[in-house]
Amino acid sequence: MRTTTLITLLAAPLALAACDSGQDTAEMEDMPMAEDAMMMDGQDMPMTDTGNAMQSASAQGTVTAIDAEAGTITVDHGPVPAIEWPAMTMAFEADEQLRSEVSVGEGIAFEFRTGSEGSVITSITKE
Ligand SMILES: [Cu+2]
CATH class of the missing domain: 1.20.5 (Single alpha-helices involved in coiled-coils or other helix-helix interfaces)
Known part of the structure; x- marks a missing residue:
């Protein structure tokens, strides 16, 4: 014991x-x-291990679709060297105000944030 x-x-x-x-x-x-x-x-690959970090960048492109239900604007955009994106067509999240400012076929310059959660347009300037 x-x-x-x-x-x-x-x-x-x-x-x-x-x-x-x-x-x-x-x-x-x-x-x-x-x-x-x-x-x-x-590093070259912004998508690797950035967690929820968002990067900001700007691009130019043409609006190819606006989806009110999904809350997105699809843009055929040029290359974005700042974040090493090639030219592509992709959907960006955009709020109702931004969606109302553009129409399909329109050329735009826009700023966006992108990260693991997706890509979100923050402002749009018409070309
Ligand atoms: Cu893209």
Whole structure:
């Protein structure tokens, strides 16, 4: 019985020590993460590991469709070097106000945000 008590008493400080070393490990794991974040700046692929980070960019294109139900404007847009996009036709989310400002076949310059959640037009300028 006494032996059990002794072990319990000894185990308490050991558990505390284990907690301390656990914290040390966590701190060490932060270091490579910081390096990864720095490397991300120079990387080619914005879609990789950016989480919910959004990037802003501007582009020019032609409106090919407006979908009120989906809340999108589809744009045949030119290349967007800032975020390494080729020219393509794609749907952007756009609020009702923006959707009402454009019509199919119209040339537009627009600003948008893009990230893992999709791409959202934030402003439109007619060409
Ligand atoms: Cu696109």
